[in-house]
Amino acid sequence: MKKSLFSKPLISYIIGIFLIIFATGAVISQLTSEYIILFSVLIIEFIVLIIMLLHVFEKYVKPIKAATKTVDKLVKGNYRARIHHPEIGSVGELSRKINILARNLSELSFQEEMQEKQLVTVIDNTQSGLVLIDEKGYVHLVNRKFISMFGKNPRDYVGYLYYDVLENERIHQTVQQTFLYEKTVKTSITQTKELEKKYIEIVGAPIFNEKKMLKGAVLVFYDITELKKLEIMRKDFVANVSHELKTPITSIKGFAETLLDGAAKEQETREKFLAIIFEESKRLNLLIDDLLTLSKLEKDEFRLHVTEVNAAELLRDIIPMFKQRAENKQIQLSVNVEQGLSMKVDADRFKQVIINLLANAISYTPEHGEITVTMDETDQSIHVSVADTGIGIPQDALPRIFERFYRVDKTRSRNTGGTGLGLAIVKHIMEVHGGKITVDSELNKGTTFHVYFPKA
Known part of the structure; x- marks a missing residue:
């Protein structure tokens, strides 16, 4: 007797598979609907979370980043930087405070810039030469008058050691004594410029910080050429007036004594000596007249007609x-x-x-x-x-x-x-x-x- 192609065990196995598939399909179908619901909930929660994060970013993180960038600009010296995110609460208060700080720094910067310009203008236009030297001997500042006195260019002095760029030995001694004794030192030098002799007085003054520690020195150069010329002129004037007056007075006195000693008895000698005395007196009179004229011209109250x-x-x-x-x-x-x-x-x-x-x-x-x-x-x-x-x-x-x-x-x-x-x-x-x-x-x-x- 022939066996059937599909035996019972095989049929039972196939049926079992179908039952398992069916049961599994039912379970999967049940699970799929639950996963869809769960996934939807997760999506909704994720969207809500993103919205909340965006809100937090816009309200807190973004203003703080803007505040950080503004502070960075302020640190770099850009005092015109401002925060343009109007906010309330603590972040808004922080933004306002930073803006107030920026305005104050801007005003201070403007005032400092104005004061610096004024100071530079005063230093450059003062009629005395100025040189600023730090405690290590480096030149930090020279003004326009100093350049006109000694030539060259400010770049040839600033940043160099004073004894490398200031050639006069008396200047070196003034700097050294100022640092050594920590007190004001005065000296003078002469220099020849375009065949003209210049007289310059140097004053070295020490610079101290708030703790009375020596931080450098300032050298002031005064052009005293005109004062020196006036002094020499006064000395020469006294000497010359004395000499010019002495010559005719000596002649008058000498010839008068000769006449008194008996020469007056000889007519020819008498007339000759009297003529000389007359000429010398005329010369003396001319000298006195010229001196009086000069004196009159130099008076402040002198007026021309x-x-x-x-x-x-x-x-x-x-x-x-x-x-x-x-x-x-x-x-x-x-x-x-x-x-x-x-x-x-x-x-x-x-x-x-x-x-x-x-x-x-x-x-x-x-x-x-x-x-x-x-x-x-x-x-x-x-x-x-x-x-x-x-x-x-x-x-x-x-x-x-x-x-x-x-x-x-x-x-x-x-x-x-x-x-x-x-x-x-x-x-x-x-x-x-x-x-x-x-x-x-x-x-x-x-x-x-x-x-x-x-x-x-």
Whole structure:
């Protein structure tokens, strides 16, 4: 008997599988619906969580990040940075405080910048040279006046050791003594710049911090050239006045004593000695008159008697006074005057200027020489020049010829009968008129003086 293709065990196995599949499908179906619900709940919770996180980020994290960036900008010096997230609560209060801090820092920065500019302006425009040195000897600051005194560029000084860039040994000693003794030290130096001697006083002052510890030194450089010149001029003036007065007084005294000793009995000797005494007294009188004129011109209360005058007529009044003197030395005196020139001037002082210049020209021009007086007009002034073909003036003496009693050739100058004050008087008269005087000269070829009287 043949067995069936599908035996019972196999059928039972297949049926079992179908039952398991069915049961499993039912379970899976049940589980799937529950997973869908769970997944949906999770999705909803995730969305809610994201919304909450976004809310927290927008309300707390983002403002704090903005505050952090703003603070970073403030730390870097950008005091215009602000927080533009209006919030309430603690974060909002923090934002407002940071904005207030930024405004305060901005105002402080502006004030410091203004003060720094003002300080730099004051330092750069002060009439004394300034150098700031730290406790290690490095230069931190130099001002404009110092640069004008010693040249170079601020970059050539700042950041370098003082003894590497300041060449004068006296400056080194001043710095060293300031640090050593921790007190103000004074000294002076001289320097020659463009053939002119400069006198500079140096004051070194120590710098202390709040704990009285030495932190550096400041050097102040005073240009005392003008004061030194005035001091030298005063000394020379006293010495020169004494010398100039002593010479005629000695002559007068000597010849008077000789006459008293019996020389007066001889008519020829008496007349000769009396003539010498008379000439010396005239010279003495001229010297005193010039000194009084200078003294009067230098007084603060001195006033010019200014009137409207015809400049050409004034000059024509002066020339005849010198015609005879020029002819006696066979000097050709020429006058070139532009007609119709008028100006406001003190007529007597104007004449005094021209008289002094012409007197010098005749005195220092040898025989057969030439003197030319020219008067013309510029936009702002009346120009008068007195040119001669005389002995001239050395170039190194030109800056000093307007000093009182200065003589290029003392023996020759004294023999001409001058007091040594003529050009000093001329210069003062031009100064009180608001004009100026210049000179061009070449040794053994001649000299030309130019005076400029303002029209008004």
